[in-house]
Amino acid sequence: MIVVTGATGNVGRALVRALAGERVTAVSRRAAEVPAGVRHVRADLADPASLEPALDGAGALFLLTSGEFLGTGGDLGAVVALARTAGVRRLVLLSSLGVATGRHPDALEASVEHSGLEWTVLRAGGFHTNTFAWADVVRAQRMVAAPFADVALPAVDPADIAEVAATVLREDGHHGRTYVLTGPEPVSPRQQAAAIAEALGEPVRFAELSRDEARERMLRFMPEPVVESTLDILGAPKPVEQRVSGDVERILGRPARRFAEWAADNAAVFK
16 A cells, blocks of 8 residues: 555645546545545644554555644654554655755655665655646736746646656656756746746736835745745745756656646646
8 A cells, every 4th residue: 555645735636636546545634525536634744653554554655744734843753763663664755855965854755764764755846736726816817926037936836746756656767866846947936927928828917026025925824944945946946946957757658847848738727
């Protein structure tokens, strides 16, 4: 059985679908609808004991932590120990590219790497789905407001992350590996707005926010340490954060999806 934490998020939902045909337990902090045949358990990584029912009979565990978990200095050590006791043999952690650049702590990765179990780390930067935050304003005003208009980063489709995770959870040969998951090209906020406009067939105006304006908006739904590190990456990325990785294509045998493809498929969200 494969256990998927964060199963109601953009990556988790796609991963549960990608694991069709497997015995899957979907874990989330709140009640959720899951596909037929998938077991759902309410649990929270911040309360490791709540995971015990989910881990009964599990052979593999996908770990996805929330911004709140990270913002409060979350520790996966107890979760990993619980998984080991339950008989889990394979761990896959969705981590951040910021670990490689020293912007984010490496404690989560260290907990997995020192678990004594088979482990794989997936490092990702920005997601295409982050632009869902623009949807209300795009629908109402045909406008996108974002900072750092022309700073381009290789954002990735969460569905690509999910397909990679499904492969790694199912297959042997990935123990001890860290994969960097990016899109096939860097894309700036202004270019993302243009791609959404193309998908809608209507003009979308772009308004650049200052860092302070962006911080104020982001603090409404993200912890302050996460906001600051995110703004640092968006505004002054290091070379490794702008570098395109071929790991998605190497693992899946096809290129990662471009933002324009994702926007076309999700145009209804912005209409």
